[in-house]
Amino acid sequence: MNKFDTGKGVQVSGVSEADDGQRIDNFLIKVLKGVPKSRIYRAIRSGEVRINGGRVKAESRVCIGDKVRIPPINRQNSIRKADRKAGKSWAIPVVHEDDGLLVVNKPSGLAVHPGTRHDYGLIEIMQDRMNPKTRLHLIHRLDLGTSGCLLLAKSRRMLLKIHRDMASSRRVQKQYLALVRGSPVSRQMDIRIALGKTKSSDHRVRPDEQGRAAQSILNVERRFENASLLRIDLITGRMHQARVHCSESGFPVAGDKRYGDRQFNQGMKKLGLNRLFLHAHRIRFYDLDDLPVTVTAPLPETLQNILDLLEPGSGH
Numbered sequence: 413m414n415k416f417d418t419g420k421g422v423q424v425s426g427v428s429e430a431d432d433g434q435r436i437d438n439f440l441i442k443v444l445k446g447v448p449k450s451r452i453y454r455a456i457r458s459g460e461v462r463i464n465g466g467r468v469k470a471e472s473r474v475c476i477g478d479k480v481r482i483p484p485i486n487r488q489n490s491i492r493k494a495d496r497k498a499g500k501s502w503a504i505p506v507v508h509e510d511d512g513l514l515v516v517n518k519p520s521g522l523a524v525h526p527g528t529r530h531d532y533g534l535i536e537i538m539q540d541r542m543n544p545k546t547r548l549h550l551i552h553r554l555d556l557g558t559s560g561c562l563l564l565a566k567s568r569r570m571l572l573k574i575h576r577d578m579a580s581s582r583r584v585q586k587q588y589l590a591l592v593r594g595s596p597v598s599r600q601m602d603i604r605i606a607l608g609k610t611k612s613s614d615h616r617v618r619p620d621e622q623g624r625a626a627q628s629i630l631n632v633e634r635r636f637e638n639a640s641l642l643r644i645d646l647i648t649g650r651m652h653q654a655r656v657h658c659s660e661s662g663f664p665v666a667g668d669k670r671y672g673d674r675q676f677n678q679g680m681k682k683l684g685l686n687r688l689f690l691h692a693h694r695i696r697f698y699d700l701d702d703l704p705v706t707v708t709a710p711l712p713e714t715l716q717n718i719l720d721l722l723e724p725g726s727g728h
Contacts, residue, residue, distance in 0.1 A: 422481060422482070422483060422484060423481075423482045423484075424479050424480065424481055424482070425443065425479070425480045425482055426477070426478070426479060426480075427439075427474045427475060427476055427477060427478040427479075427480065428476065429476055430547065430567075430568050431474055431568070432474070432475055432476045432568075433473055433474070433475065433572075434473060434474055434568075435470065435471055435472070435473055435474075436456065436461065436463065436468050436469075436470065436471075436472045436473065436474055436480070437449075437452060437453065437456065437470040437471075439474050439480070440452045440455075440456075440461065440482070441525065442547075443482065444482070444485060445536060447485055449525075451485060453470060455483055455485065456468060456469070456470055460481075460483035461480070461481060461482060461483065462480070462481040463478050463479070463480055463481075464478055464479055465479075465481070502519060502522055502534075502537055503519065504516050504517070504518065504519065504522075504534060504537065504538065505517040505709075507561070507707055507708070507709050508705065508707040510699055510700075510705070511566070511699075511700060512565065512566055512567065512569075512570035512573075512699055512700040513551070513563055513564060513565045513566055513570050513574075513699075514538065514548070514563075514564040514566065515561055515562070515563055515564075515695065515707045515709075516534070516538065516561075516562050516564065517559070517560060517561065517562075517709040518534055518554050518558070518559055518560060518561075518562045518692075519559055519712075520556075520557050520558065520559040520687040520688065520712070521556065521557065521687065522534050522537075522556070523556055524550060524553050524554060524562065525550060534562070535548060535550045535564065538564060546566050547566075547567075548564045548565065548566065549564065549565040549566075549567075549568060549570075549571040550564060550565075551563035551564065551565050551571060551574050551575070552578075552649065554692055555652065555655075555688070555690070557667070557668075557687055557688030557690065558588075558688060558690045558691065558692060559687075559690075559691050559692065559709075559712055559715075560588070560691045560692025560693060560709045561586075561692040561693070561694065561695040561707055561708075561709045562692070563695065563697065569700070570700060573698075573700065574697060577697065577698055578649065582647065583697070583698055584695070584696070584697045584698075585645070585646075585695065585696040585697075586645075586646045586649065586692060586694075586695050587643060587644065587645055587646075587692075587693050587694040587695070588643070588644040588646065588654050588690060588691060588692055588693055589633070589641065589642070589643060589644070589690075589691045589693045589711060589715075590641070590642045590644055590654060590658060590665045590666075590689060590690045590691075591639055591640070591641055591642075591665065591666040591680075591689040591715070591718065591719070592639060592640055592641075592642055592658050592663035592664060592665055592666065593638065593639055593663055593664050593666070593672075593673050593676040594638070594639070594640065594662060594663050595632070595635050595636075595639070595640040595663075595725060596630065596632055596640065596642075596661075596663060598632075599631065599632045600629065600630065600631050600632070601629070601630040601661060602627070602629055603627065603628045603629070603630060603657045603660075603661055604625070604626070604627045605619050605626060605656070605657055605660055606619065606620055606621055606622070606623040606624060606625050606626060607619065607620060607623045607624055607626045607650045607651070607652075607653060607656060608620030608622065608623030608624070609623075609651070615651075616652075616670060617650070617651055617652040617653075617656050618656070619656070619660055624648075624650055625648065626648045626650045626653050626657065627646075627647035627648050628644055628645065628646055628647065628648075628653060628654060628657040629644070629645040629647065630642050630643075630644055630657070630658070630661065630663070631643040631644070631645070634719070634724075635724070635725040636719075636722040636723060636724060636725045637722065637723040637724070637725045638676075638679075638725070639666065639676075639722060639725075640663065640725075641719065642658070642663070643693070644657075644658070652670075652671070654690060655668055655670070655671045655672075655688075655690065656671055658671075659671040659672065664676065665688060665689060665690055666680045666685060666688075666689040666718075667680060667681075667685050667686075667687055667688040667689050668688055668690075680718065683718055683721050683722075684714075684717065684718060684721070685714075685715075685718050686714075687714070689715055689718065691709070691711055691712065691715060692709065693708060693709060693711065694706065694707065694708045694709070695707055
C-alpha cells in the first residue's frame with residue numbers, strides 16, 4: 413500500500429499483497445487512522461471512494477493492483493492530543509505472543525478500534541507499541557465494557573487462518589466469566605436463541621427466528637445469595653451473544669445497562685461494581701503450525717473484589 417497524505421487533495425493508493433481480498437471499509441479504517449468510521453462510511457456511500465474508477469459498497473473487496481481513490485479528509489481534529497495521551501496511558505498486558513499473533517488482556521472501557529464516540533482504540537495503541545514493520549490486524553472484537561482475551565494477528569496470513577478456523581467447527585473456542593442475577597436450577601444450560609440486530613441507533617440485538625443461529629453453554633461456577641458466577645462457552649460468536657442469551661434466559665449480566673436489570677445493577681453498584689461484569693477468560697486456537705494454543709486472562713482484581721463481597725448461596 414502506497415503512502416499518502418489524506419490532508420492534501422485526492423489521493424490514489426495501490427493495493428499490496430498484504431491487503432489483497434480485504435473489505436474496502438476495513439482497508440480505509442486502517443489507512444485513515446483516526447478518522448471516525450461514520451465519516452469513512454459516508455465517503456463510501458457518497459461515491460467519494462472508488463476502486464479503479466468505479467463506485468463501491470462497504471462490503472466491496474480490494475485486490476492486488478487495484479487503485480483506490482481516497483478523498484481529502486481533514487484529520488486535524490480527529491484525534492485530540494489529550495486522547496493520544498490517554499491512549500498511551502492504558503495498561504494492556506500481553507498474555508501470549510508468537511510469530512503469528514498477540515493475545516492481549518483488554519481492559520474494560522477501552523474500544524477495540526476508533527469510532528464515532530471513540531477517537532482511538534486498542535488496535536492503534538498496540539500498533540504504536542510494535543515494530544513499525546509489523547502491521548497488526550484485529551481478528552475479532554470485544555464490547556467496550558468487556559475485558560479479557562483479544563486476538564491480534566501480526567500478518568494477513570494469520571488473520572485469514574484464524575477466520576477460516578472460526579468458520580469451521582470449533583477450532584477457536586471462547587470462554588467467558590459473567591456474574592448474573594439469580595441462579596439457574598441446572599448446573600448447565602444449552603441456550604440456542606437466534607439473534608438479529610434492531611434498526612435502533614444503539615445497535616441493540618434481539619431474539620429473531622429469522623436471525624443468525626447462536627448457541628451458548630452456561631455453566632454455574634459459583635452460587636451466591638442472589639447471583640451466580642457463570643462460565644459461558646460460546647459455540648457461535650454473534651454480537652452481544654453472551655449478554656442477550658443470559659438476559660433472555662432470565663439471568664442478566666451484572667452492570668449491563670442495555671440488556672440488564674436496573675435494580676440488580678444498582679445493588680451491584682453499591683458493592684463497587686462500575687462496569688459490565690463480563691470477562692473473556694480463556695481462548696483456544698491453532699497457531700501458524702496448526703498446533704493448539706490455550707491462553708487465559710485472569711479475572712481483574714476489581715471483579716474478584718465483588719465476588720469476595722457476595723454472600724455464598726445454597727447449592728442445587
